[in-house]
Each structure stands twice: as structure tokens, then as C-alpha cells.
Amino acid sequence: MRTNLLALLTRKRLPAQHLALSFVVLVCLAILGLDIWQTMTARAQRLQEGEVNVSNLTRAIAQHAEDTIAEADTVIAGIVERVEWDGLEALNRERLERWMRSRVEAHVQLHGLFVYDAQGTWLATSYDTVPVHVNNSDREYFIYHRDHPDATVRIGAVVKSRTTGDLVIPVTRRMNHPDGRFAGVVLATIRVDYFNTFYRELGIGxxxxxxxxxxxxxxxxxxxxxxxxxxxxxxxxxxxxxxxxxxxxxxxxxxxxxxxxxxxxxxxxxxxxxxxxxxxxxxxxxxASWQQGVYRSALVVLVVMIIMGLFGLLLIRQIQHGLDAEKALQKAHDALEKMALHDGLTGLANRRQLEVMLPAEIGRAYRNASSLALIMIDIDHFKRYNDLYGHPAGDECIKAVSEAVKDTVRRAGDLAVRYGGEEILILLPGTDEVGAYTVAEKILTTVRGLAIEHKGNQAGIVTISAGVHACLPRREHVTPQRMIKAADEALYIAKASGRNKVHSHFLNKIRSLLFSSVA
Missing domain, CATH: 3.30.450.20 (PAS domain)
Known part of the structure; x- marks a missing residue:
């Protein structure tokens, strides 16, 4: 299971280019995410600072308004106290108006100070002259004080002065006779323009x-x-x-x-x-400052991401170049390995590969309790063939016989090896003596079917001889040398008994036993 898991992970492994691209994308996303987080945090902080600023601004304006009204209220409260103490009959108008004018001069927010009797007639004013036939009994503040006995200060809606035409805010108090009856109203008017001037100077955009x-x-x-x-x-x-x-x-x-x-x-x-x-x-x-910071931050992030993108592109290209070089090296390695493990003329495996595979297959057969067979093949009278047709023709003959072997030996685990000059050895895992004999016969038949001319051979064409040996490693002591030697001995007998045939020690023993029993 562990092997299967490793194989799955190997198959699922991403190419290096994809990993590099993923890394660059993740870094860019991390930078972008961090920038967005910082941007939103800075926005929240800026709004919080804005709340503090606007709260402080409101507190300052409120304090200014309260101080402005309080100064006017203090002045009219003093007038109310003076008039109620002296009484309307004993009112020294000239002295009061002089004092009222001094208060208006001392407080820039004041537009004027006025005293009205119970009928709304002007009794005193901070103006130099008292208008004739002017009555304020119709003003909202006058009506309120006339109908309400409370002595608290009242701030009314903005009105337009009947004397100067200016917009003013009336601040008033009620005057009473000693018996509590309504005696009139004291009025201080505050210039609306005073507030406008103050508000215009505030830096609020x-x-x-x-x-x-x-x-x-x-x-x-x-x-x-x-x-x-x-x-x-x-x-x-x-x-x-x-x-x-x-x-x-x-x-x-x-x-x-x-x-x-x-x-x-x-x-x-x-x-x-x-x-x-x-x-x-x-x-x-x-x-505003946050937005400017966003633009600067966005520009920086854009530049960084462009640099990261270029870096990633260069990295991917470098990786691709490395992979191409690795593939080229792998191809060269594979070619060298093929050259090291395969015969250059025939394309069959060479003896080096046999030296690796044969011990491994013996061990496998031992573990699986299966049989293992070898076929040793030799081209009949090959020296004569070379003498008659030349060595190049001899090489072509070996290649043709090798192709016939390849066409016959097709199982994935089988191995065909060029063992010597014209000798070929075939390793057949999981094959008994009968099976190996059958394969050898097919190879002989295939070679005969090539009908390659060979005047130095008795058959007139190229033929081969084969020796077969099979064993069960679980039942007998088996070594590569012993197996090869047994197959070679069988080949020697096949050649000695007339060539163009297959010899098997085991099958010959069976035939001898059969012939003896029949006789």
C-alpha cells in the first residue's frame, strides 16, 4: 500500500513550472491581501480620527455658542434686576441707556439691547435714538413672556431687525412688577453675521x-x-x-x-x-488623506506585483531551461544506458544486462516457487557464412536472426540477449522445459522461414541450433553459471547431433524412457 501511495504521489506531482507559478501567484495574492487589509484598517482608523475631530469641533462650537449666549444673558439679567429694583416709574433712562451702549461696545456679538414695557413700547435702547411709534408687542418672544410667568431666559427664532434690517437672534427675559404682574421684556439681539463670520473661519472644507x-x-x-x-x-x-x-x-x-x-x-x-x-x-x-495613501499604496503594490510577475516569468523560464537541460541529460543518460545494456548491432540485451537480470529472476522464481528456463541459440556454420559472404553479410544475418527471436519472444518479462558473436540466449521466467522447448522450435521455424541463402550449410539456408534448460530454484541449488552451462551443454549436443534442431536433456530422458517402455 505504501508503494501504491508513493506511486500516486509521484503521478500527482505538479511540474516545477506550475509550482513556481503557484508560488508567484500566492506571493502576489498575499501582498494584495495584506495591502487590502492595511487599507481597510487605515480607513477605519481615519474614520475614527474623523469622529474624534468632528466631536472636538462640535464641542468647540457648542462652547462658543454657549459663551456667546451666556454673555448676552448676563447683560439682560443685569438689566432686569436693575429695572425691577428701581421700578419703571423711577427708571433713569439716560443712565441705563449709557450703560447699555457700553455693554454693546464690549460684546461684539451684540447687535443691540432693548427694554419694552408691558404694551411693547420702547423704554430704553442701546441705540442713540428711540424710534417713534414702533411697538414690538407682536413679536413671538414678547407674546411668550406676556403669557408665561417664568423668569428664565428665552432664545427665539431669527428675526429681522425693524431698525437696521439685520438678521438677529433674540435673547429675552421677562420683567415683573413687585406684585408679579407682567411689566415688560428685556431684549438682547445677537448678530447672525457674528456666527457666520466665526463659522467661515473654521477649516472644514x-x-x-x-x-x-x-x-x-x-x-x-x-x-x-x-x-x-x-x-x-x-x-x-x-x-x-x-x-x-x-x-x-x-x-x-x-x-x-x-x-x-x-x-x-x-x-x-x-x-x-x-x-x-x-x-x-x-x-x-x-x-482624503486615506485616499491619497490608497493611490500611493496601490501604485507601490502594482509595481511590486509587476516586478514579482517579471521575476516569476524569469524563474519559470529558468526552470524550463533547467528542465530542458535535464531532459537532454536524461535522454543522453538513457542512450548511454541503452548502449551499456543493449547490443548495438542487434538491439538485443547484452551480457551486462543478463548479469543483472538472471540472478534477480532466479530469486523471483525461488520466492514464487515457479520455474525458470534458458534457451541458448547458435547460428549453424556461421564461420563458413562469413567466409562465403563476408563479415558485413554476416552482421546482416545476425540481425535477421535477432529480429526472428524478437518476433517470437514477446512477453514483457522475457529477455533476449546477444551472448556471443552469433550466440543468443533467451531468459524465460515462469516457463518450464516443455514451454521453453516450444519457444525454441518456433524460433527455429521462423529462422528457416527467412530462407537466407547459406551454401556452406547442409540445408542450403541459414538455420540455428538451440539448447534448452529449465529448473525449479525451490527444489535445487541454482546459480546463473550452472543454468548457462546446462543450456550451453544442451546446445552442444544439438549441434553435435546434426544441427538445425533443439535439444533438451529433460525431454530426451522422457523420450528415452518412452522408447524403452515401448520396446
């Missing part, structure tokens, strides 16, 4: 997006700036559906409902005020 919105989704400030969406609920669906139900801050990859740009968004809800900050970095910007 042309496709970046920033959003400051009320908690209900109403847009206050947006980059890119679009006055048409200021005050709308553009952010409501995205912020409330995607972000705030999960947490008050975080990141997410979304496609904008406005410009269809995919961005990595960070969001944060302010703790002190009902505001939401949203910052988005374009996915293309986030992955």
Missing part, C-alpha cells in the same frame, strides 16, 4: 456643514449660509430622528437632506440653553 438650531429644530445659523432656511425646521428631522433620541451628543454618518452630500456629523445639545449644535465634515474630506 467647502463641503463642510455647521448648524446652530433651537432644540425644536428651528435653524438659527447655518454654514453654508442660506437666508431662505433660517428660521425653518430643516434640522428637525435629522436632529430629532437620528441624534437626540439616542444621546445629547455623538457622531453619525448621514447623507444631507439639503445637498445630498454624505458627511460625518457630530452633534451636541447645550446644557444651559435649549440649543443644538451640529457639525459635519464631508466623508470625502475625512478620507
Amino acid at each position: 467647502s463641503d463642510g456643514a455647521l448648524l446652530l438650531a433651537l432644540k425644536d429644530g428651528t435653524v438659527l445659523v447655518r454654514r453654508p449660509f442660506d437666508e431662505a432656511v433660517i428660521g425653518t425646521s430643516e434640522a428637525k428631522g435629522r436632529i430629532f430622528n437620528e441624534f437626540l433620541p439616542k444621546s445629547d451628543s455623538g457622531t453619525a454618518m448621514l447623507v444631507s437632506i439639503v445637498d445630498q452630500v454624505e458627511r460625518l456629523y457630530g452633534y451636541r445639545q447645550l446644557h444651559r440653553y435649549p440649543l443644538v449644535i451640529e457639525a459635519g465634515l464631508s466623508k470625502q474630506v475625512v478620507l
